[in-house]
Amino acid sequence: MPSTDTPEDIGLLTPGWAGSPAEAATGDAAYVRAMLDAEAALTQAQAALGLAPAAAARAVRAAAADTARYDVRDLALRARTGGNPVIPLVADLTAAVAERDPQAAEYVHRGATSQDMLDTATMLVAVRTLEPVLADLGRTALGLARLAAEHRDTPIAGRTLTQHAVPTTFGLKAAGWRSLVLDAHDRLAAARAALPVQLGGAAGTLAAFHAFAEARGEPASAAGGEPAADGGEPAAAGGEPAADGASEAADLGLRLLAAYAAGTGLAEPALPWHTLRTPVADLGGALAFTAGALGKVAADVLLLSRTETAELSEGSGGVSSAMPHKANPVRATLIAAAARQVPALASVLYGALAAEDERPAGAWHAEWQPLRQALRLVAGAARDAAELAEGLRVHPDRMRHNLDATQALVVSERVAAALSARLGRAAAEQALARASRRAAEHGTGLGQALLEEPAVAGAVSERQLRELTDPTRYTGSAAALLERALRRTGPVRPSP
Amino acid sequence: MPSTDTPEDIGLLTPGWAGSPAEAATGDAAYVRAMLDAEAALTQAQAALGLAPAAAARAVRAAAADTARYDVRDLALRARTGGNPVIPLVADLTAAVAERDPQAAEYVHRGATSQDMLDTATMLVAVRTLEPVLADLGRTALGLARLAAEHRDTPIAGRTLTQHAVPTTFGLKAAGWRSLVLDAHDRLAAARAALPVQLGGAAGTLAAFHAFAEARGEPASAAGGEPAADGGEPAAAGGEPAADGASEAADLGLRLLAAYAAGTGLAEPALPWHTLRTPVADLGGALAFTAGALGKVAADVLLLSRTETAELSEGSGGVSSAMPHKANPVRATLIAAAARQVPALASVLYGALAAEDERPAGAWHAEWQPLRQALRLVAGAARDAAELAEGLRVHPDRMRHNLDATQALVVSERVAAALSARLGRAAAEQALARASRRAAEHGTGLGQALLEEPAVAGAVSERQLRELTDPTRYTGSAAALLERALRRTGPVRPSP
Amino acid sequence: MPSTDTPEDIGLLTPGWAGSPAEAATGDAAYVRAMLDAEAALTQAQAALGLAPAAAARAVRAAAADTARYDVRDLALRARTGGNPVIPLVADLTAAVAERDPQAAEYVHRGATSQDMLDTATMLVAVRTLEPVLADLGRTALGLARLAAEHRDTPIAGRTLTQHAVPTTFGLKAAGWRSLVLDAHDRLAAARAALPVQLGGAAGTLAAFHAFAEARGEPASAAGGEPAADGGEPAAAGGEPAADGASEAADLGLRLLAAYAAGTGLAEPALPWHTLRTPVADLGGALAFTAGALGKVAADVLLLSRTETAELSEGSGGVSSAMPHKANPVRATLIAAAARQVPALASVLYGALAAEDERPAGAWHAEWQPLRQALRLVAGAARDAAELAEGLRVHPDRMRHNLDATQALVVSERVAAALSARLGRAAAEQALARASRRAAEHGTGLGQALLEEPAVAGAVSERQLRELTDPTRYTGSAAALLERALRRTGPVRPSP
């Protein structure tokens, strides 16, 4: 065991995502990796625009790839002074580049601000983490589609405010779960596709890149456009921007932004978003949605797994330390725990939209851990949900048993309608009320009790009554709704 | 004044939305109105499918329109027993219909559950409330577009972690605000367009409608399809649903759902969503986003309005009771207050996704007030934002004054680049550091101090230095970014 | 019904507290009443210190008592300009006083700031609202104490992660609920007792009162202390404060604060707390605690009320609109809904601690509604909890029935211990595992199945096995714990 002086978190309190791809994709090392990727892409983009030598870009990429050089713990401790880890990382990367190519060192992080790199890295981490998450949601949806199809006509008690209401089917329940999972998948996939690169420089104007171009004697806004007036003189790059869209396309900053985005594989933002935090807020919302959607599935599984109900059980329940014979719904439990946490984390991210100035003193820093934690919780919940959906054991006999226990209740709506049409509403309701009471007292079925009502016996045959009081025949549009819901395409298709 | 025994909330603590259209659109009376609309639409849809007489639909609509009959306070007190206001409202509506047409009374609320009506009403309230909200966001975006265009080249200090960084333009700031407001508009408009009608009956299967059709001797799943086996016998409507899409289209429940949706103007859901709460969660997320987006604008306005900064002031500041001469940024304050609240409310709504069973015991009830409150806070903030954007007074002179106070800082990045190209990096940085120190100590400009550096004086002309140290010439891609951002179409166009 | 143009909230969506004393105590009228009380107390305190004529204090008190003069809706609309309702209320109160005594009018609100009045009023509202809340918590605790005593030995399945574990008693469960309710009561009572008056003037220095004293030619810091140098000259009241505790006691501001606190019945704060929000944060925490504590009771009641479990039922369940025969646990549902909301509201209040300057632009305004809403939700939940505790129907037979269903499981821990002592651990565990499996398969009791194990039959008598496998004999320290817990004194004693 590491000594108690060591600060590592390596999964002890987070069984939901321990050992998952998402865990590795969100660890400190993954962030360092992503920051180095961002630095390499930035120098590369500058080289592509002639702002840096190609050799410098190569040197940065090589030094960034040598991940063994970077000591995460040391970076963490040095991050404290400036309040973010980019500053020490840039120092180390610069040293590593200088060893390879001293000339190249000055092109490291050139023109960028810490937030450019950390935001870009965070987006890369998110994109990489969401890949297994989306796959797990696809597996979940597929597993639920199979359950729904298989149990299209399996009757189960519909329950409202804890009490049996009227029958439904387990298939419709599973189809409903799937629709939520697909909603979550849609929202996460859309958020992921929009995650942008960050680049704005010190205050979001990309001005430093103009300064470097100036210093090289190049007009910043023209690729082959009109030359600057007088050679070495600083061109009025920032002060006199292009007046129309055509020349805007020629703006150095915008071209750099596009090249940088292309190099990272992330989306190109319309504006630097240092304090326009749409990507983070949208991602937070999609994560909270996903946690909640999976939380609905877990809530139902937990209730239907209760000892007294026992209609479902997890494929491989957890083992209790105190009760070795007990099989616990551990997957559903961990999902439920995630669903309790992510909405609060998302509230921090929505709150961080109100980020002042060109870089805020707190709101940005307050995003880092909640976003990472939300990604992990959702990743863990998605993995658990996939295992749950694929392994869920359904007990139709038990569903039927429970449904029969309150037969009189769950079909009374239908019986009332049928009898009203024959006896009039008042007479029908009185007969039904009497019969329900007798059925409950004597434990006979409602059908039998109704037959003892002379008015009923005179109007309806025993066979009709048997059908009318059969809960499995009273599921309304359940199958039609299920079929419509299942026609919605999921991200993963069943293998043939 | 009402006596202190009266419970009314009529805006005393909510200046943000007092007197606004959104206030009236979300009051208790508006909910009653919407519930009555839902009831009328339901009977109408049943009549359209032959499940109820046309006369009954007319009677219900007439009784629902006679809003003076319904005592909101009395409904509220009677709602306590069952935990929701639909139960007493149905009783009163039934009585009102019976006075008009005794036969029609049995068709009131027929086949529905309370949640069908309250959810539908909530969606109607949301749609109606969002109309002025979206309009106000449009006005806000338009006002900000004007500010951005007008101040395209107005220099202002870019500030990061509370300190001056490099210059930017007020136009780019305003264009950034606008982009957030448009993001919010997009999200709210999309959420609004998707808000669905609710109809599922007791447990989401629409079974009661099948029962009524059966009782009338009609097969529930066939519009002119094969007749039920034996006339008056209950058809196996629920138990044997149609096997393919074609017959699914003929399912009674699905046809009713479509007709009901059409009657209310809301979207038709794929499934009853009693415990599949995508619409509420999505709306909650969009509202939190909007509050945060407007909160960003407010945060900046508040900072730039501070006495020492004074670069902005609200068109009509509030009056202080203790300090009559003081003009407070009241609009921005109220927006900021909203931005602190809505994320927490949204977290409750995301949490309510984990709603168990076919109707949950608590999660649904926990949505009502947070959703209403979030709608109101956002509506108030949007109104305030529109007034703010339209009336904001900008003080370019003061922006320039503040920017000049730290001239040495805000252009040092550019000067360093220019001098490095001429003197080499090390010499340039030393000269710049010395000159910055002297400039700060003696209050001279950085340009002057640099000229006192022999190496600099030998390499750069005074005119060049003047330009290099001019903060208004160091705004990089600000104008190009602004122009690109302003080409994004907003919901409201400037009048010609 | 009010027309849909009217904005009233009068309880339609809040069945939890509709019609309760807390509802009236937190309505807009109650806030106006409390603000008027605060104004009257302030003038009275000034009169007591000789800063205002006694006649002025009388006039203000009389005008404040004439509540019919104040139009809450009109105040609400006029509050918008300045962002708070105190400004228009002071105008109306001043006019009312002037009608009675023109001289007195200038003493209205004299020296105070809006926040002084609204904060004091909020504290008064909280104190008044918590009175019925604390009483309801007392009733709840008493009801639970009765249940615990009555069911001291009623066995019930202990359930962990949804599964039966080992037996416990319903009495211990109820005693645990009571201990949480008492914890909540303690926290709310402590928070209530500490709620302070607010008075600081424009920026928390009480300077205006010094100015008034100066203007009257009185040194502000001396009651019989050394006279100011030269009569009408402004004394250096603020600039040269008393140097020690003795003269500090003589400080005008501190004396006024004490007099004002005494007049309102609220606590005297050590400092004006315009941006030192301990009272609001503490109250928010205590409310969140209470909602959660009651939420625990509700969560258990809901689970034990489920149709399949049926061990508890609410005294008077709510009625379903769709399912007339169904009795819903409405009280527990509404409590559970409150428990989902208050923690989020408290998070807003904790967040508002970070209130900048001497009065913040948003953080203060963001407290108003969440605090009011939290008070109401908790008040409603406490009322519902009292009704629940007093009316809860307990079904010991059903508890025993459910417990027997898993007899083999719930006592296996005990049987294993007993057999291990006789057979050795390994042999005991093997025999128990085999017997448990057979008992589950054949539906026989575990005792019978164990007798079929030769090793067991040779070591333990049939009578011993019957006792060992009797779940009602395996409740450990349940009764001892219950008795210890019940000795904790509650706020309400049972009537003799």
Added chain:
Amino acid sequence: MPSTDTPEDIGLLTPGWAGSPAEAATGDAAYVRAMLDAEAALTQAQAALGLAPAAAARAVRAAAADTARYDVRDLALRARTGGNPVIPLVADLTAAVAERDPQAAEYVHRGATSQDMLDTATMLVAVRTLEPVLADLGRTALGLARLAAEHRDTPIAGRTLTQHAVPTTFGLKAAGWRSLVLDAHDRLAAARAALPVQLGGAAGTLAAFHAFAEARGEPASAAGGEPAADGGEPAAAGGEPAADGASEAADLGLRLLAAYAAGTGLAEPALPWHTLRTPVADLGGALAFTAGALGKVAADVLLLSRTETAELSEGSGGVSSAMPHKANPVRATLIAAAARQVPALASVLYGALAAEDERPAGAWHAEWQPLRQALRLVAGAARDAAELAEGLRVHPDRMRHNLDATQALVVSERVAAALSARLGRAAAEQALARASRRAAEHGTGLGQALLEEPAVAGAVSERQLRELTDPTRYTGSAAALLERALRRTGPVRPSP
């Protein structure tokens, strides 16, 4: 650098607490250490009561102390099956004990449930983490006391809603900050002192310990009391608990609970609190309070550090990667970031009070990370606050400069009072309004402008006006309030 396959979090994104004692005290290894401590204490307590051999307790303690045996990562991965880390840890500890003393192995974790150990370990971690936190809060309070004393009479603009209001003193501001910090200290210290040990066994009845005593032929409720009726027969230990307090004291479970608590140094709970989560909720509330209290200090420091205001600066500001000359208020920024997160985490903990059954499926698991994260955020914020308070640089000259900029505003309240007494209210207000306008337009002081008003010049001498308009003479009770506040005793005394 660890490869990107490694999941460690070692502080990269958490500069607030990287390298702090609290970081090590809350790492995974610290939790393992605390769980081992809990296991050792449990066996020890059983040995003390004769339920386990003394040798077993020694063996467990020795094996638990050999921390190098336990592989935290391996435990984390194995925790997944059962959903908590106690299960694999018990297996490893059992193996370690067996190596030492095979007989002792069966006494490992005997009678306990996973939650007993993890809850106890969490409380130990909290106690250990809060020690440096409380010390840092003490240092903070002491630093602020020194600032307050030193700046007792340093005038500064009081600001409300972003605008200058009337003067106050920086000393009063610092005294107010200190009072919040002391409030936080009090709340955390009280919560810490109450943190209890957890022990209840499978369902909170401590029944297994009774079973072990039975199996050894000892009556569970008597230490030397009356012997069980018939030797080896199971005594009715659970079913017939002691009827009064005296015998309750003799209850085996209660005695064990007391011994276990004594062995850990934690408080003894009245009841097992598996689902009575007062300790966690209270701790969460105290942490949210502390984060908010420090957040207030940070909010003010950030505003007063802004470039335009510049009244404060952090002792050692952070360095910007883009702007090397810039000194950022990094400590305040990190505190502000913490204050944005902890309230949301506390809302999860308050929500977890609603934990169903005897062990909940999700609510408990949802506490682990938020509580740990809240402890860390607060620990980091406390460390930063101590550094901030001890190193804060105060610029009284700048405070005076800013105050003078709005002289006319900040003293108008006082001037109005003085002139009203001489000229009558109406004439005074008119003269003041005119003079204020002229002073603002012409940049002359208010005193000069007032002298130009004939009525004023006739009533007040120039010297009187100079004093009346001197903002440093208008600080009311600031010093008296400060002195009273500073007499509140803090946890740390200044060294002599």
